[in-house]
Amino acid sequence: MDNHVVRGALLSYRALFTWSNPLGYLSSRIVRPIGLTVTFGALSSHYGAVVGPTLIGASLLAGAHAVIYGMALSVGNERSYGTLDIWLASPQNKLGAVCQRALPHLVDAFISGMITYLACCALFGVLPLPAQTFAWLLVLSLISSFGYGTMVSGLSMTIKDVFVPPNLTYLTLMVLSGALVQADMLPGPVRSVSAVFPLSHVMQGIEEPDVLGAVGGEAAVGLLWFTVGALVIHRAVLHARR
Amino acid sequence: MFPTACRAAIDQIRTQAVSPMSLLAALAMPAVFAFILYSHTATHTDAATAVGIAGIGMLNAVIVDLLVSLSGEKRWKTLYPALSSPGGLIPLVVGRLVGVAVQSLISLPGTLLMLTLIWGMSPNFDWSRWFLGGLCLAVATTALVGLLSYSLLRFPSSPGMTNGLTGVLIALSTLLVPSTALPPFMQPIAWLVPQSHVMAWVHGGAVAELATALSQSTLIYLVILLSVRRVEHAARARAIPLEA
Numbered sequence: 237m238d239n240h241v242v243r244g245a246l247l248s249y250r251a252l253f254t255w256s257n258p259l260g261y262l263s264s265r266i267v268r269p270i271g272l273t274v275t276f277g278a279l280s281s282h283y284g285a286v287v288g289p290t291l292i293g294a295s296l297l298a299g300a301h302a303v304i305y306g307m308a309l310s311v312g313n314e315r316s317y318g319t320l321d322i323w324l325a326s327p328q329n330k331l332g333a334v335c336q337r338a339l340p341h342l343v344d345a346f347i348s349g350m351i352t353y354l355a356c357c358a359l360f361g362v363l364p365l366p367a368q369t370f371a372w373l374l375v376l377s378l379i380s381s382f383g384y385g386t387m388v389s390g391l392s393m394t395i396k397d398v399f400v401p402p403n404l405t406y407l408t409l410m411v412l413s414g415a416l417v418q419a420d421m422l423p424g425p426v427r428s429v430s431a432v433f434p435l436s437h438v439m440q441g442i443e444e445p446d447v448l449g450a451v452g453g454e455a456a457v458g459l460l461w462f463t464v465g466a467l468v469i470h471r472a473v474l475h476a477r478r
Numbered sequence: 479m480f481p482t483a484c485r486a487a488i489d490q491i492r493t494q495a496v497s498p499m500s501l502l503a504a505l506a507m508p509a510v511f512a513f514i515l516y517s518h519t520a521t522h523t524d525a526a527t528a529v530g531i532a533g534i535g536m537l538n539a540v541i542v543d544l545l546v547s548l549s550g551e552k553r554w555k556t557l558y559p560a561l562s563s564p565g566g567l568i569p570l571v572v573g574r575l576v577g578v579a580v581q582s583l584i585s586l587p588g589t590l591l592m593l594t595l596i597w598g599m600s601p602n603f604d605w606s607r608w609f610l611g612g613l614c615l616a617v618a619t620t621a622l623v624g625l626l627s628y629s630l631l632r633f634p635s636s637p638g639m640t641n642g643l644t645g646v647l648i649a650l651s652t653l654l655v656p657s658t659a660l661p662p663f664m665q666p667i668a669w670l671v672p673q674s675h676v677m678a679w680v681h682g683g684a685v686a687e688l689a690t691a692l693s694q695s696t697l698i699y700l701v702i703l704l705s706v707r708r709v710e711h712a713a714r715a716r717a718i719p720l721e722a
Contacts, residue, residue, distance in 0.1 A: 260638030271645020274661065275654065276514065282659035283518035359661040403502050407510045421517040 241336055248333075249340040252313040253306060264305070265344060269298030269352040276416055277360050288364025289442060291356050292373070293415030296435050299349030299374050300381040300409060305402045306341030307334065307385035312398035320393070324476040331466050334389045341385075342378055349374045365442075373438050376454050380434035383458035383465065384409070390468030394475070414439040432457060479565040486573025487580070493550075494543055495581055503538035504585045509592055515654055522600040523593040525608040529680045530653040531593060533615045533673060535585030537647055540623045541640050543578045548630040549722060557631070557713075557720040566710045568703060571627050575702075579620040586612040611680035614691055618672035621695040621702070622647070628705035632712065635722065652677050672698070 249256060255264045273294035280290040311334065314320040324330070353370050357363050365373070384405065391401035411417055412426065413435035419427055430436050437453025440446075494500050508531045515527070551557050551570070560570045590608070593599075626640065649660060651673035657665045668674045675683075675691035712718045 255638030255641075257636045257638070259636040260641070263640065263642035264638040267642030268645040271642060271647075271649050274664070275645070275649040278649065278655045278659040278661075279515065279518060282655040285518060359663075397498055400498050400502065403499075404506070407502075407506055410510050411513045416514045417517040422513075 242339070244333075245336050245339040248310055248337040252310045252317075252337070253340070254309060254313060254316075255305075265302055265348040266351055269295070269301060269348060270355050273298065273352055273356040274359060277356060281360070287360055288362055289439070290416065291353065291360065291362070292364055292370065292442060293413075293435070293439055295349050295353035295356065295370070296374060296377045296438060297410065297413070297415045298352040299345040299378055300384070300413075300434060301406060302345035302348045303338065303341050303378060303381040303385045304388050304406050304409070306344060307338050307382075307389045308392045308402035309398065310334075310337040310341070311389040312392040312401070315392075315396065316398060321476070324393070324473055330393075330469050330473050331386075334386055334465075334469060337389075338382055338385060342382060345378055345381070346371075346374060349378075373442075373450075376451060377435050377438050380437075380454040380458035380461070383461035383463075384434045386465030387461050387468055388465075390465045390472055393469065393472035409433060409435070412436075418443075432460060434458070434461070479569040482560075482563070482565055482569035483573035483576065486570045487577035488573075490543070490547055490574050490577025491581055494546060494577075495584075497546075499542055499546070500539055500581065501584075503542045504535040504582060505588045505592075507538050508532065508535035508585060508589045511648075511654065512589070512593055512596075516597055522598040523590070524600040524602070525604040525611065526677070526681045528590050528593055528603075528608055529586075529611040529615060530677060532585040532589045532612055533619065533651060533653040533677070534648055535589055536582040536616055536619045537623070537651065537653075537673075538644055539582040539585060540578050540619050541626075541643055543581055544574070544623055544626060545630065545635075545640050547574050547578065548627060549635050552631075552635070552720060552722040555721050561710060561713055561720065567631070567706050568710075571631075571702070571706050575620055575624050575627070579616050582616050582619065583612070586616075607680050607682075610688075611676055614676045614679075614688060615673060618676055618691050618695045619651075621672060621698040624702045625698060625705075627702055628709060631706065631709045631720065632718070634719075647671070647673075650674070656681070670694075 255261055273291060276290050276294045277287050281287045314323050350371060354367065388401050388405050392398065395401050412430050413433045414430055415435045419430040419436065422430060434454070434457055437450045437457065441450030511534050512531050557567065560567050650664065650668045650671045652668055653673065657668040657674060660668060672691040672694040675687045675694065679687040713720055
């Protein structure tokens, strides 16, 4: 990859990702997802469900959490530091910049998801999928999460509170992605919407093994949200320039 | 001291009661957990479920509100005038904690309304355990999270450092499932958390559980007061900075 792209990505990570301090990183990227996964795993086992799919789903969500919050902060903190106006007025391609800034968070998300999965499997004494297989599922889910994160970044350009867009979109993902609540357990009208959320096809692929369906589904979901994100960013930039 | 504490509590409620983040934490997050919980069980809402779900909102709200309020005091440089007043920092911290606890109570009726509308209410709903359990949970949650006051006042804030608390404390507080469902090494730790005893009482346990929760909370509040006194001492004797 071009040095310029990597340098820009790392610069944005250092400057805008406020959780990159040791305590903040450990707390946000490691402790929080492990704590939540333990809660959901305990919930499943208490009600007699198989704990494996919950551990997989919650660990994939840990990866999605890192992408969504990372991408949101990498745009939202421009506002916190008072540089959003300058950035929006600059000739830089905003969609390209958002993609560039996502790179370190995708790496972070992979690390966070893998640590969460392995730690929680050790805590519950189960290994529903080999680590390598889970790693592929995580990569697949990060593709769609990246598209979703692009949309969240676009929202962060227009919504003043830095944490409202990532919180709302992540909470929606927790319910509708199929990672923690199976799609057939959702209320009727919401059930059909579930398929357009990241992770839904990966989780479906775990229940009924279908590699092509999962890959194609997640790629399509990622593309859909990326397109929505590009439109939101384009609109935000136009609005700012007017 | 009392008027200052009252003023700090009122300020807390006045400035943060309807902030989007506070409402999101107190009402939206528990709604999500309710959906996840009810995907495993198909029963109507009973008092224990209602208090547990409200507890998630309280926990989130207390963490967010305490962080915002104390880091706000540092940013506005209001801790120095408080330090030089006769009561020191304690009335301010106590007032903020009371305000945060009162504010978090919105989760109790807010989540019950949502749970009842979506999943219905059990005919044997125990109103007294719901109400008293909810109040005690707010007291216990504020005590436990209030321990953060020391590090928030004493050290420079590290952004994101409180994010992990939600995950860990939801599990240890046994808000959704009993401690026996937790991984073995976490089970004894859960009983050190006062919320676990409140939840044990709400699930039909003896009054002794509630007494244990309140005793633990009182002890934690004493630790908070002593730690704030330590911050005051450090600020006066060693001139540690009390601003962001």
